[in-house]
Amino acid sequence: MGIIKFLPPLKKVKDFRNNPNGHYEAVCEHCSTPFFPKRSTALYCTPNCAYQHRKGKPTSKKIATKNPDIKTLSSNVKSITYTKSVYEFLSERHNTKQKKGAIMKSLIALKIGEDLKFETSSIRKVGAKKYEVTFL
Numbered sequence: 001m002g003i004i005k006f007l008p009p010l011k012k013v014k015d016f017r018n019n020p021n022g023h024y025e026a027v028c029e030h031c032s033t034p035f036f037p038k039r040s041t042a043l044y045c046t047p048n049c050a051y052q053h054r055k056g057k058p059t060s061k062k063i064a065t066k067n068p069d070i071k072t073l074s075s076n077v078k079s080i081t082y083t084k085s086v087y088e089f090l091s092e093r094h095n096t097k098q099k100k101g102a103i104m105k106s107l108i109a110l111k112i113g114e115d116l117k118f119e120t121s122s123i124r125k126v127g128a129k130k131y132e133v134t135f136l
Contacts, residue, residue, distance in 0.1 A: 023036055024036065024037050024038075024039070024040050024042070026042055026043075026045075028043070028044050028045040028046075028049050029043045029044055029049075029053060029129075030044055030045075030049040030050070030052055030053040031045065031049050033045050041128075070085060070089060073132065076134060076135055076136065077132055077133070077134050078132070078133045078135075079126075079130060079131070079132055080130070080131045080132075080133055081129055081130050081131075082129055083104060083107045083108055083129070083131075084104075086107055086123060086131050086133065087100065087103055087104055087107070089133060090103065090118060090121060090123075090133075093121065093135065094118065094119045094120075094121070103118065107123065107125075107131070110123075110125040111125065112125050112126065112127065112128075113125065113126075120135055120136045121133055121134065121135045121136075122134045122135075
C-alpha cells in the first residue's frame with residue numbers, strides 16, 4: 001500500500017503561564033499566532049515558523065487584517081511592527097522622498113522608550129521591533 005497524502009503534525013505551542021516567576025506573551029513574527037514563550041526574546045512560536053520566515057516563505061494561515069503590522073490604539077495613535085512598516089506609514093502621510101536613508105537610520109538608532117519627531121508625527125520605540133506613532 002502506498003502513501004496517499006502527507007498530514008503534518010498539529011501545531012503544539014507550549015504554554016508556560018503556570019510558571020511561578022511569571023510568563024511572557026508574544027505574537028509570532030511569521031504567522032501572527034499569540035503564544036507564551038520561555039524567554040523574552042523569542043520571535044517565533046515554533047521552529048517551523050522560524051525556518052519558513054528565514055526562507056521567505058509565506059504563512060499558510062489567513063491573516064485577518066489588511067496590514068498585520070499596523071494596529072490602531074486610538075484615533076491618533078497606531079502601533080506598528082518593523083522599521084520598514086513605520087517608514088511606509090510615514091511615507092503615506094508625509095513627503096519622505098530622498099529622506100528614506102536618514103529616517104531608517106534614525107528609527108534603527110532609537111532605544112526603547114525614546115521618541116523621534118518627524119514633521120507632525122511622533123514615533124516612540126516601545127519594544128525590540130514595535131513602535132507607536134502619534135500624529136496630529
